[in-house]
Amino acid sequence: MKSDLRSVIMDLDKVLRSTYKIFRKFDEDRSGTLEHNEVLTLLKACNIEVSEQECTECLKGIDSNGDGVWDFTEFMTFLGMIYSVKLSGAAQKEENDTKKAQKPDVPKRKESLVP
Numbered sequence: 001m002k003s004d005l006r007s008v009i010m011d012l013d014k015v016l017r018s019t020y021k022i023f024r025k026f027d028e029d030r031s032g033t034l035e036h037n038e039v040l041t042l043l044k045a046c047n048i049e050v051s052e053q054e055c056t057e058c059l060k061g062i063d064s065n066g067d068g069v070w071d072f073t074e075f076m077t078f079l080g081m082i083y084s085v086k087l088s089g090a091a092q093k094e095e096n097d098t099k100k101a102q103k104p105d106v107p108k109r110k111e112s113l114v115p
Ligand SMILES: [Ca+2]
Pocket: 027, 028, 029, 030, 031, 032, 033, 034, 035, 038
């Protein structure tokens, strides 16, 4: 149990380090935070097409301390939201696939069952 926890912490450490490297790549001016234009670039990199206004709203929605930019913690919040959306999409697809698999293959009849 203790070694499992230690293993998870070590894995988490690796994930956080690589995530921080990604955060730094988007922090083009090395300010330590992501400003509007950097968030816009990030959203585009995630294939999320938004207008300037939508980007502002997204930035504000995750900007928990209200300083107008995203710090690393807020960036992690964004990633968590992206991951959550991805998981719910995968769950929905799995549910749809299950429904399709369970649906009986009944051929449509054109003729009436009543003679
Ligand atoms: Ca920045």
